[in-house]
Amino acid sequence: MSQTKIHPDQMYIEGLAANDSAIIQTIYKKFVPKVVMFVMNNSGDKEHAQDIVQEVMILLFNQSKANTLQLTCPFDAYFFLLCKRKWLNELKKTSNKGVTINEDAVSINESALELIGHTEEFDEKQQLFDTMFQKLGDKCQELLKLSFTIKSMEEVAEKLNVTYGYVRKKKSLCVGQLTQWIQEAKNFKSLKNN
């Protein structure tokens, strides 16, 4: 990311990462009504809006926990656009009807767009990862969970009652399986785009 100055609204991101109820409530009060309006004016209802907002909040939580979210534009524009684009994508998925996108006349600044690009990429990557992780067998899931929560592989081996060598090999292979699937999905996608 560029070395542009961080916007003071970064406090909202940090509040989300810290699970600060006051900040979360402020976001709902100040920024969510606009999203609700948009969704309701575009073939959705309140429940849809509630879900979209929640998805975006969780996404921001995850991205800030991964330390890759630094706000360089006002939170308002960033948050609204993310929700808006997520909802329009949702519409495209569920309805066969053509979706008319009413682009606002307001010009969106460049850094907001760039930031949204990053967040959407993060979202896409994480969704792909989550899907593939769910495809792994229970044994692999359990072993990976232990390996990444208990730092020492010796302890993991002890807990699972197997040898250190076995855990190490198995872990490489489980990560390898994920790598292979994700790599295949990526290759497929780049084929499709070319």
Added chain:
Amino acid sequence: MNEERYILFDQYLQGEMTVEEKNSFEKQLSEDHEMASEFETFKDVQLQLKNKFEHDEEREVFKANLTSISDKHFNVSKPKVVLMKPWYYAAAASIIILFGLFFFDYNNPTFDDYNNPETASFVERGDSDTNLIQAQAAFNDGKYDVAIPLFEAILKVNNTPEIQYFYGVSLLEESKYPRAEIIFNELIAGTSVYKEKAKWSLALSKLKQKKYKQCKEILQTISQDYENYDDVEQLLDELD
């Protein structure tokens, strides 16, 4: 799967190679474009695993808090109060009563109408796993708060769809929706005999949260072969 390659990747990242091995690995990487790209993905996956598990608990707490704030936000928006002249009240009241009489049966269905958790019977004769025995007893007595930690302990050593299902139902009974729904969604994604039951439970979870529309959408995905399909039809009727 190229097993050797992944073992090599891990050894390199853990710094377990000799200098020669390391040099030859790096040389290979610089020459083999496909392998280099796979190595990048491998590192990325490790990072994602780290993020996933390092913040797992925090994430669940955050989600629960978020859901409660969100529900509060979306339900408090009461209609505006319009001042009325006194005689309007009498007229309005009688109309409301009339409507009430007519539409009394048309109220939205509630979770309690459909909340009949089945009896758990996963303990077999001769089973000596105390967690299992206690969990079953607590569940059948409706002490879900007691059953939940027991199920969690069991799942750590014996992760079966059956236990997951009863764990999910307990979470739902205790209104721990996000966690319950994760469990049900996992079961729905799987192929066990609990697949359709999990859909039904997920629908009930939405019903309990008064998310009628989502409840209906989930009900519509339940197979007609589901053993209690009568309930599904009845609830769908009532939601219309």
